[in-house]
Amino acid sequence: MYVTTQGDTWDSIALRLLGSELLMWMLVDANPIYRGVAEFPANTELVVPNVEKTAGTSFPSWWA
Numbered sequence: 001m002y003v004t005t006q007g008d009t010w011d012s013i014a015l016r017l018l019g020s021e022l023l024m025w026m027l028v029d030a031n032p033i034y035r036g037v038a039e040f041p042a043n044t045e046l047v048v049p050n051v052e053k054t055a056g057t058s059f060p061s062w063w064a
Contacts (some may be wrong), residue, residue: 002048004040017048026051 004061010028011021018026028035030047037044 002046004042004044004046006040006042008040008044009038011056019050023051 002013004013010024014027015021016022024051027046030049034040034044034046
C-alpha cells in the first residue's frame with residue numbers, strides 16, 4: 001500500500017517504488033479505479049504490486 005502526496009504521478013510513483021517509470025503500467029493495472037488520474041491528490045491509497053526493483057530497468061538486446 002502507498003499513500004500519495006499532492007502532485008504524485010503514475011511514473012513518479014513507479015520510479016520511487018518499483019525502480020523504473022517504465023513499470024507504471026503495473027501500478028495502473030493494480031489500481032484500475034484510478035486509471036484516468038494523471039496527478040494524484042494527497043492521501044489516495046494505492047495498491048503496489050510485488051516486483052523485483054530491478055525488473056524493467058534494462059533494455060532488450062535488440063533496442064540498441
